[in-house]
Amino acid sequence: MSLNGWLQIVVFFAAVLLFTKPLGVYMARVFQKQRTRLDIIFGPCERLLYRLTGVNPDEEMSWGVYATAMLVFSAATLVLTYLVERLQHVLPLNPQHLPGVASDLALNTAISFTTNTNWQSYVPESTMSYLTQMLGLATHNFWSAAVGLALAIAFIRGIARREMKTLGNFWVDLTRGTLWVLLPLSALFAMVLVSQGVVQNLKPYDTVKLVEPQAVTGTDGKQTTVTTQTIAQGPVASQEAIKMLGTNGGGFFNANSAHPFENPTPLSNFLQMLAIFLIPAALTATLGQMVGSPKHGWAVFAAMALLCFVAVLTCYWAEAHGNPLLHGVDQHVSALHSGGNMEGKEVRFGIANSALFATVTTDASCGAVNSMHDSFTPLGGMVPMVNILLGEVVFGGVGAGMYGMLVFVIVAVFIAGLMVGRTPEYLGKKIEAYDVQLSMLYVLIFPLLILGFAAVTVLMPRLGLSGLANHGPHGLSEILYAYTSATGNNGSAFAGLNANTHWYNYTLGIAMFFGRFMMIIPMLAIAGNLAGKKIVPASSGTFPVTTPLFTILLTAVIVIVGALTFFPALSLSPILEHLLLGAGQTF
Amino acid sequence: MKKHLITATLYTLVTAVLLGIVYPLAITAISQLVFRDKANGQLVTRKDELIGSKLIGQPFTGPTYFHSRPSAAGTGYDASASSGSNLAPTNKAFVDRVAASVAAEKVNNVPVDLVTASGSGLDPDISPAAALAQVSRVAAERHLDEAKLKRFVEAHIIDRQFGLLGEPRVNVLALNLALDAGI
Numbered sequence: 001m002s003l004n005g006w007l008q009i010v011v012f013f014a015a016v017l018l019f020t021k022p023l024g025v026y027m028a029r030v031f032q033k034q035r036t037r038l039d040i041i042f043g044p045c046e047r048l049l050y051r052l053t054g055v056n057p058d059e060e061m062s063w064g065v066y067a068t069a070m071l072v073f074s075a076a077t078l079v080l081t082y083l084v085e086r087l088q089h090v091l092p093l094n095p096q097h098l099p100g101v102a103s104d105l106a107l108n109t110a111i112s113f114t115t116n117t118n119w120q121s122y123v124p125e126s127t128m129s130y131l132t133q134m135l136g137l138a139t140h141n142f143w144s145a146a147v148g149l150a151l152a153i154a155f156i157r158g159i160a161r162r163e164m165k166t167l168g169n170f171w172v173d174l175t176r177g178t179l180w181v182l183l184p185l186s187a188l189f190a191m192v193l194v195s196q197g198v199v200q201n202l203k204p205y206d207t208v209k210l211v212e213p214q215a216v217t218g219t220d221g222k223q224t225t226v227t228t229q230t231i232a233q234g235p236v237a238s239q240e241a242i243k244m245l246g247t248n249g250g251g252f253f254n255a256n257s258a259h260p261f262e263n264p265t266p267l268s269n270f271l272q273m274l275a276i277f278l279i280p281a282a283l284t285a286t287l288g289q290m291v292g293s294p295k296h297g298w299a300v301f302a303a304m305a306l307l308c309f310v311a312v313l314t315c316y317w318a319e320a321h322g323n324p325l326l327h328g329v330d331q332h333v334s335a336l337h338s339g340g341n342m343e344g345k346e347v348r349f350g351i352a353n354s355a356l357f358a359t360v361t362t363d364a365s366c367g368a369v370n371s372m373h374d375s376f377t378p379l380g381g382m383v384p385m386v387n388i389l390l391g392e393v394v395f396g397g398v399g400a401g402m403y404g405m406l407v408f409v410i411v412a413v414f415i416a417g418l419m420v421g422r423t424p425e426y427l428g429k430k431i432e433a434y435d436v437q438l439s440m441l442y443v444l445i446f447p448l449l450i451l452g453f454a455a456v457t458v459l460m461p462r463l464g465l466s467g468l469a470n471h472g473p474h475g476l477s478e479i480l481y482a483y484t485s486a487t488g489n490n491g492s493a494f495a496g497l498n499a500n501t502h503w504y505n506y507t508l509g510i511a512m513f514f515g516r517f518m519m520i521i522p523m524l525a526i527a528g529n530l531a532g533k534k535i536v537p538a539s540s541g542t543f544p545v546t547t548p549l550f551t552i553l554l555t556a557v558i559v560i561v562g563a564l565t566f567f568p569a570l571s572l573s574p575i576l577e578h579l580l581l582g583a584g585q586t587f
Numbered sequence: 588m589k590k591h592l593i594t595a596t597l598y599t600l601v602t603a604v605l606l607g608i609v610y611p612l613a614i615t616a617i618s619q620l621v622f623r624d625k626a627n628g629q630l631v632t633r634k635d636e637l638i639g640s641k642l643i644g645q646p647f648t649g650p651t652y653f654h655s656r657p658s659a660a661g662t663g664y665d666a667s668a669s670s671g672s673n674l675a676p677t678n679k680a681f682v683d684r685v686a687a688s689v690a691a692e693k694v695n696n697v698p699v700d701l702v703t704a705s706g707s708g709l710d711p712d713i714s715p716a717a718a719l720a721q722v723s724r725v726a727a728e729r730h731l732d733e734a735k736l737k738r739f740v741e742a743h744i745i746d747r748q749f750g751l752l753g754e755p756r757v758n759v760l761a762l763n764l765a766l767d768a769g770i
Contacts, residue, residue, distance in 0.1 A: 004747070004751070007751065008751065008752060011751065049598075049601060049602075052597060052601050053594050053597040053598045053601060054590075054593065054594050054597065055594060055598070068588070068591055069591050069594075069595070072588075072591040072592055072595040073595040073598065073599070075595070076592075076595040076596050076598075076599040077599050080599055080600075080603060123668060123670075125667050125668065125669065126667060126668060134607050134608065134611045135603060135607035135608065136607075138606070138607060138611065139602070139603050139606045139607040142602070142606045143602070143606075171594065171598065174598075178602070178606075183606070183610065186610070187610070187613075187614065190614045190618075191614070191617065191618070191621075194614075194618045194621075194622045194625055194626055195622055195625065196625075197625045197629060197641075197642055198625075199625075199626055199627065199628045200614055200615050200618040200619075200626045201615065201618075201619065201626055201627050201628075202615060203627070205667055206628065206630060206637065206640075207637070208630065208631075208637040208638055208639050208640070209636055209637065209638050210638075210639075210645055210646070211638055211639065211645060211647070211652075211760065211763060211764065211767075212645070212646065212647050212648070212649055212652055212763075214646045214648060214662075214663060216662040216663060218662070226646075226662060226663075229639065229643070229645060229664060229665070229666050230665070230666060230667040231628060231630075231640055231643055231666040231667070232666060232667045232669075233627075233628060235611045235614070235615055237614060237618065237626075238610060238611040238614040238615070239611070253669050253707075254668065254669045254670050255660075255669035255670060255671065255706055255707035255708065255709070258669075258671065258705070258706030258707040259669050259707045259709060260642040260643055260644075260707060260709055260710070260711055261628065261642060261643070264642050265748060265753070266747065266748040266752035266753025266754075267748050267749075267752055267753075269752075269753065270752050322699065323676045325676065325677070325682045326682065326685050326686075326689075326699070326702075327686070327689070328686075328689045328695070328696065328697060329685065329689060329696070329697055329698075329699050329702060330696040330697060330698050330699060330716070331699045334716065335755075336698075336714060336715040336716035336719065336755070337698050337699070337700060337714030337715065337716035337717065337754075338700075338714070338754050339698075339699060340699070341676065341699075341703075342699045342700045342703040342705075343671075343672065343674065343676070343681065343685075343703040343704060344671040344672065344673070344703075344704070344705070344706045345703075345705065345706055346705050346706050346707065346710050346712070347656075347700050347705070347710055347712040347713060347714050347754060347756045348710075348712055348753050348754060348756050349753060349754065350753065350754035353752075353753065353754075354706075369706070370706065371671075371706045372671035372672070372673055372706045374671075374673040374674070374675060375671060375672065375673060375674055375675065375676065375681075376676075377676050378676070378677075469673055469674070469675075469678075470673075470674065470675035470677075470678045471678075472677060473677075474675040474677055474678070477675075494673070495671070495673045496673030496674065496675070577675075577677055580677060581676060581677050585677065586677050586678065586679040586682055587675075587677055587678060587679060
């Protein structure tokens, strides 16, 4: 660990803090249909869109109608992506003449992008045409993020409204989130990325002559000489921008944000990390603004920042320590190199930025990677896994993090109520049995899917275990990480696992689908129920949700729920691997 | 329900055109006008021949060149199949592969980045430590003055961006091309 590394981490946190309030207040204005400077451009677009699609913007929706509209829309977008993938060989913008995508992979990918997971069982540069990337995948980066944003706003309305039956209009929230927030930010960010060297073109792949031809041994054992290099190209920057801002994380290339064309410079890397946290962090300020208690927004922000900081600290420490099994290798940090565990990491990012990126991308439900998590040290790699297991509520995905966090807030005030022995309230709303039951349903679906699928998979040698790249406890980590990432809609991977098989494509698809929609429905039901409640005036017995005590209680609830649920599984995978690594054991 | 279906279908189609066609094509058009070289991958030519990209690493394994990092992309530095090794720190294959690289470099206490594969398999850079560790070999092979070559390498160190972000590094392709051009 170095002073410069710490400084970079502190500067990153400062940047997140700086943008939280302005963007959060702006988003509150956007979703409450108040005037903004961008109305002049997007107002006419909005009205045209409603006219073309038959949306009545004044219609208010109950939680059930809101949920139905969201599900039907998600289904329609899923079908479009599936069709584009299957038919890409007869559609334009396919300069590499790639064939249509196989049905199980196409289905997995369509679910993956619809659910904001962006799990990728395939190598994009040899599987997806430019049109599929643009029309089939990048569009979902907007849609799934806008859906998440709309859902978070609906939940916040549920808290803010009193004695009402409705949560707003899904189509209006979707439209305003896309036009006023995601699209302008993406266009701006895409141009900044191109200025750093992220490519943006539609030309066929370039073939260049190697300076030093290489003798290589093929898989068949034959010696050949490689004299050229084929360089994949494409419309990367436009997708990269929304991939980060929408916490989607699906790479244009297989190596994701480790690829020099996706993430060429330290500045592009810094901005990509900032883009992941930008909207989720700002939503805490939107929450404060819309419920009329900015201090509550900051109290939630503080809980998130605290959990994030501890995670970065752990990951940076573990990765900077390096691998004790390597001999004759200098892993000590100096002015001339960053040392540490450099397998799977890029020199331009070094240890600090790789650890920070891994933490940020899994705190949020992004799943983009600038280093390969599978090659992290056991404890370093456990950090991203734990981040997802905690429910991705540390800033979290666009929208998804906020509503996930608010479910934990309900659990926290419920526990606080139990401790003092009176009916818990949250911002004047009495939290009753129905709300807590649904919150627990939300909390329990998650481990049920992860541990259930992982347990079944490890029992199947042919379907499950044959895909492993690493053995021993690390093999269990690979499987556990896969179902964690899918259920949490993250999309990052311990990528050694070969998941492009029928078993993994279908089961991970199911995990992604239920991990998204089975959690949204109880969440919306809570919101609908909260919206109908009266406001009870605060009394001396009310547990305040604006204080450091609340922040600590909330943090404790998240950690304890996560620890109780997942500690046994983690102790058999990364923790055991860490102990065996210390003992010099290899597999 | 029927109304939802119609709205959802129309909404998907209209926004697909906006977000999946208009937006990326507009960004492409502006990029090609304003940042032409960068938008096309910063390709490098020598004697009218394309020989690489400034951003994409190439394999260098011979004694006369500064070596790049091991690569897990295809057969090595395959820029149409980017990938890390995804080998775990406790994987015997990984520990053995590093040991083989350490033996091949013939340097005491070799800087870790020179014997580990990058995340992309296309890392264009090595650390300054890894470049400096190769100076005496390259100097001997090319019959160059070692102190002079060391200064030459030091001149090719790219500092942290704004003196703060990222890590110092040396672009291997740029260094080797400059070496071929004469120091």
